[in-house]
Amino acid sequence: MVSKPRLAHVVLQTSRPDELRDWYCKVLQAHVVYEGHGLCFITCDEEHHRLALMGAAELQPRNPGASGMHHTAYTFDDLDALLTRYSELERQGITPRVPIQHGVTTSLYYQDPDGNFIELQADNFATPDEATEYMHGPEYASNPVGVAFDPATMIEARESGTPVSELTTQSWARTACPGLPDPLAILTGA
Incomplete structure (x- = not known):
């Protein structure tokens, strides 16, 4: 082996x-x-x-136009744990630079004091095979970066009984949180 x-x-x-x-x-x-x-x-x-x-x-400030590592990512066990962590950090004055419903994950991108991104995420599928299958499907093909969403709106929806399976879709984010900035522009500094 x-x-x-x-x-x-x-x-x-x-x-x-x-x-x-x-x-x-x-x-x-x-x-x-x-x-x-x-x-x-x-x-x-x-x-x-x-x-x-x-x-x-x-050191020189981080230049989003330079090559190099973009972010590191840390996974939570489920969406509720991710949203709980969001609320805890918000109470400490730490808010995400951009929350993104990728479809394959629900992700919160924070920036550290040096400008490095860190992604806190929850997988939206039970297995890697299911996630890979989604990545080869039509929703992901049309928008692999995903849709920005408002975590507070997601928490309200979750507390009112909206199922996780609905909240973890790009279509929910588009419908529930219209008019938010393009997440790719924020991630790339464009």
């Missing part, structure tokens, strides 16, 4: 390690496992660290 690699962690270079450390610990409900010598290792699960911060002298 051939061993396959798994993603272990991501490292961000920053001139503001303390600010990023505090922000990521809040957003991910994470904790620091080691800090020193210009490094900070953070985890939010069973891995010894999922995110590392590497302190550096003055």
Whole structure:
């Protein structure tokens, strides 16, 4: 049997390690496992660290037009857990830059103090095969990025009994939250 690699962690270079450390610990409900010598290792699960911060002298601001990694993503068990986390962060003054109903996932994109995106998401399908099948279907083919939505509207709909299976569609987002900005323009800084 051939061993396959798994993603272990991501490292961000920053001139503001303390600010990023505090922000990521809040957003991910994470904790620091080691800090020193210009490094900070953070985890939010069973891995010894999922995110590392590497302190550096003055760096250029992130340019959305430059090549490089766009975002990291963290998955919640279900839509209710994602919406609960949204509410907790909102009470702390942390709001998503753009919420997107991708269809395959329901996603909240936040930006850290350096301008890096982080996606908090819930899968909308029970299995990877179902998600892949959706990605080869007509809704995804017509709009693979997805539709912006308002998390507060989604929470209200959920509390009033709208089923998760309805809320996790692009058609719900288009109907319930018309007139929101194009999510791709926000993600690319266009």
